[in-house]
């Protein structure tokens with residue numbers, strides 16, 4: 001296994017590694033179909049490669065005085081949008097090695113802290129806590145529908161291959177919410193206002209490196 005800078009020839013392998021790494025986590029629906037780039041912003045993009053396949057990946061996008069993404073500490077931060085290890089290779093130290101390789105690159109810059117967000121998976125939270133990250137923010141990622149948006153409807157039949165639907169006031173109704181909406185909730189008490197299928201605590205972590 002070697003850790004090297006990301007190169008476009010690895011894009012397909014990068015995407016497969018990412019989707020498989022997230023498959024059995026609380027972030028399973030977070031699928032990307034193109035390797036994210038950072039619009040020319042300074043970034044560190046590393047991959048762990050074995051037999052020419054990507055088995056691990058880490059990206060960090062760095063704040064500049066002109067453009068800042070981080071919010072959890074003072075000064076210039078590096079935002080970590082993704083770290084992932086292929087499930088066949090997890091818990092063998094590859095995540096740690098990639099993090100340390102990225103840290104070495106960060107030490108050459110003016111970056112003072114690292115910031116990231118993750119949900120309530122034990123593996124990821126253990127990983128960041130072992131590295132000395134602390135929680136700076138707690139929000140809730142909620143999948144459901146606000147109770148006030150829910151409509152009572154009556155399906156009266158099918159006419160010209162279309163549903164004929166009336167709302168509670170017997171007015172024609174032409175649409176309804178067909179599935180869960182994603183809400184970012186800032187206060188746990190607000191969960192009462194949502195009829196949710198599931199929610200995840202989202203932790204914002206940061207670690208000072210200077």
Ligand SMILES: CC(C)(COP(=O)(O)OP(=O)(O)OC[C@H]1O[C@@H](n2cnc3c(N)ncnc32)[C@H](O)[C@@H]1OP(=O)(O)O)[C@@H](O)C(=O)NCCC(=O)NCCS
Nearest residue numbers: 021084085090091092093094095096118123124126127130
């Ligand atoms: C989180 C992740 C990047 C860690 O990489 P890794 O190579 O599996 O982890 P390492 O082998 O380097 O282990 C480092 C520490 O992580 C934690 N950890 C790793 N695997 C774990 C597991 N199966 N259960 C609980 N904690 C675990 C432990 O604290 C471990 O330290 P230890 O070995 O002294 O106990 C990787 O497991 C992964 O890709 N998980 C799925 C995707 C994900 O959650 N990414 C982060 C989202 S923001």
